[in-house]
Amino acid sequence: MNTKQLIAISAAAFAMLGAAGAHAETYEGVHAITSSASRMDVQAEAVAATRAGNPYSDSAAEGTVAVNSTLDRNAVRDQAVATAHDPLQSLDRRAFYRDQVPSAYSKPTVSFTRQAGL
Numbered sequence: 001m002n003t004k005q006l007i008a009i010s011a012a013a014f015a016m017l018g019a020a021g022a023h024a025e026t027y028e029g030v031h032a033i034t035s036s037a038s039r040m041d042v043q044a045e046a047v048a049a050t051r052a053g054n055p056y057s058d059s060a061a062e063g064t065v066a067v068n069s070t071l072d073r074n075a076v077r078d079q080a081v082a083t084a085h086d087p088l089q090s091l092d093r094r095a096f097y098r099d100q101v102p103s104a105y106s107k108p109t110v111s112f113t114r115q116a117g118l
Contacts, residue, residue: 037045083089093099 088105091101091105093101096102
């Protein structure tokens with residue numbers, strides 16, 4: 001095939017694509033809503049769908065998991081308060097040089113506040 005034939009075939013192909021793509025969409029305006037459901041029916045369906053939860057979540061098929069604990073509520077609270085007040089609780093050895101917490105932080109009586117000398 002010579003270049004004239006290739007140009008002719010390419011022009012014919014583009015003409016066919018142009019003819020196929022000439023069908024444009026027409027705007028028909030805003031369609032009127034045609035629903036047979038009343039507002040109360042739609043609201044009842046919305047409430048039911050909201051209470052059903054997310055059926056696509058990872059734990060949807062598991063349902064509610066009951067946890068039986070033998071600990072007293074006050075004991076758990078006291079433990080949480082003690083942990084929250086521990087100044088060394090958030091120390092992570094990976095945050096220090098060569099992954100070792102300095103010995104100054106290992107002392108149980110360490111204080112992170114300084115008092116002004118008068």
